[in-house]
Amino acid sequence: MGHQPTNDFLWLDTNFEVEVKSTQSRKPDYSKISRLISNAVASAARQNVVKDSFIIDLGEYKTPEKLFNQLSEYNQKHMVSPEGMKQMIKRLYLLDGNGFRQLLLK
Numbered sequence: 001m002g003h004q005p006t007n008d009f010l011w012l013d014t015n016f017e018v019e020v021k022s023t024q025s026r027k028p029d030y031s032k033i034s035r036l037i038s039n040a041v042a043s044a045a046r047q048n049v050v051k052d053s054f055i056i057d058l059g060e061y062k063t064p065e066k067l068f069n070q071l072s073e074y075n076q077k078h079m080v081s082p083e084g085m086k087q088m089i090k091r092l093y094l095l096d097g098n099g100f101r102q103l104l105l106k
Contacts, residue, residue, distance in 0.1 A: 007051060016091070022057035030070040038078055041087050053091040062097035072103045
């Protein structure tokens with residue numbers, strides 16, 4: 001019997017659970033990052049666990065404004081998965097060469 005998925009940590013200041021995802025890609029793109037999020041959301045949902053707050057760690061990579069804007073549209077592009085599961089998230093943060101920023105999800 002496997003373990004139920006959990007979020008990576010409880011952010012005490014805000015009192016919500018957060019999942020951290022990272023990629024080693026030298027030039028990460030929207031497709032790769034959105035797949036990390038949607039796979040985590042779907043996998044957890046299949047086991048009745050909610051993952052709706054994410055930090056994406058891109059290391060020293062400086063995210064271009066275009067990618068930053070694409071990520072802010074995550075919810076518009078992922079309302080429902082192909083299996084009919086909700087994919088929308090509540091919070092998305094980006095940690096990269098530009099610092100730590102919250103994206104305003106549309």
